[in-house]
Amino acid sequence: MLKNSSIDHHHFSKNRNKIAPHIVIIGGGFTGLTAAYQLTRQGYRVTILEKEEEVGGLAGSFNVNGEKLEKFYHHWFTNDKYIMELVKELNVEDQVTYRPTRTGVYYSKNFFKLSSPFDLLNFKPLHLLNRIRLGLFVLWVRRIKNWKKLESIYAKEWLSKVCGRQVYQVVWEPLLRGKFGIFAESISAVWFWNKVKLRGGSRNKNGEEMLAYYRGGFAALAECLKTKIDISGGEIKTNVIVKELIVEDNHVIAIETSQGRVNADAVIATPALPIIADLMAPHVNAEYVERLRQIKYLANVCLVLELNRSLSKTYWLNVNDPNFPFVGVIEHTNFESEKIYGGRHIIYLSKYLLETEDLYQRSKEEALDYSIPYLIKMFPEFNRDWIVDYHLWKARYSQPIVLNNYSQLIPETTTPLNNFYICTMSQIYPEDRGTNYAIREGRKIGNFVDNQIKLTKLGN
């Protein structure tokens, strides 16, 4: 264990693979991969333990006609600077593609394009003055710097006050409800401020939305990180479930996994907090574990359809109709060409929900049967024969629920176990979770653990 170990940090960087401390990272999502990339470059021995067959976590992929596609729709904003810095550093900048995207809203049985300020001016469900008010709000939000003032205000209160009742009811309320369900009215204005700021800022000079993607999908970037980790001597073990921490003298000395024991000098945990709470519970006081459980998460279900034709011209369709069970219809192949997937058009139907809700429990066949009548209501020409194949992906911990004064709920990186560190998407704040921030936090925790190790050594 690190505290009493004879490993000398000043030596391992010269003679690294023999005597460097061994850092174990639980989880091979983008946080874990970036932390491993950072630490292997600094000369540490690193092992990632990932329970799934492949790395990528929530940004993980599956095969469509031999090509990798994200299980849950993914893109970047043009202002996602940590991604852009990483791809530059990895020398793969040319793999990032930027494209204008068509966004829209389904409201009151009609489709409205909402990609540019001009579209907003034509958005009939709002009175003209309210369209202008909404446009001004989006511009104003981008200039707000002091988000702390919003911490104790509910998004509902804030949006109704600043945008007015009609804008709230037509535009924002359905989105809040679609995303957070029964928690909609408890969501903090900070979450909304950040979402509007990010999305509103990802635009070209004509004000049209621009988004970014990676050739070969997010899986190709994960693969690139994997290769770098590999070259630097790191190890990635997939299909390995972390079951238990082996703790001595308040230090984690090893990790018990489904594939045996792995010794550790320090551990970084990246899964959702309830998973970390379960692992820590036998070793720390109950009060601390309860604190970890304070942040709640929503689950997500994505029904992915591979169609033999396109559903619409829109990439991102917000469903502002409470009678439709999905919050968004995302036609990925209106962003990345269908040619890549052998001519198949990819549609995601996304729903955030509680894991106890009916849809989360359903099989893929049941989920499809349930969804088709709604799809037909929306796209009357849609026919079941268009479906070439389909998939259902579920994530239990997909979105932390950002309540008022969320900053007070976020756990520290350090824990009561001296060499056990927490770095998860629920700690990303005031921004919301996303691979851009997973990369920022992965780097940060890498540097933090490096410093902690140096400090401990100096203390010896």
Ligand SMILES: Cc1cc2nc3c(=O)[nH]c(=O)nc-3n(C[C@H](O)[C@H](O)[C@H](O)COP(=O)(O)OP(=O)(O)OC[C@H]3O[C@@H](n4cnc5c(N)ncnc54)[C@H](O)[C@@H]3O)c2cc1C
């Ligand atoms: C529907 C949806 C859409 C999204 N869209 C976007 C988008 O467009 N752009 C974007 O940038 N981000 C998007 N995100 C968010 C993004 O996917 C996440 O923020 C990011 O992938 C989180 O990475 P992470 O490594 O922190 O966590 P995770 O990806 O959750 O990684 C944690 C890892 O820990 C593993 N694990 C858990 N328990 C154990 C155990 N006991 N033993 C071993 N391993 C374990 C998990 O399998 C997982 O791989 C989206 C997310 C969802 C759900």
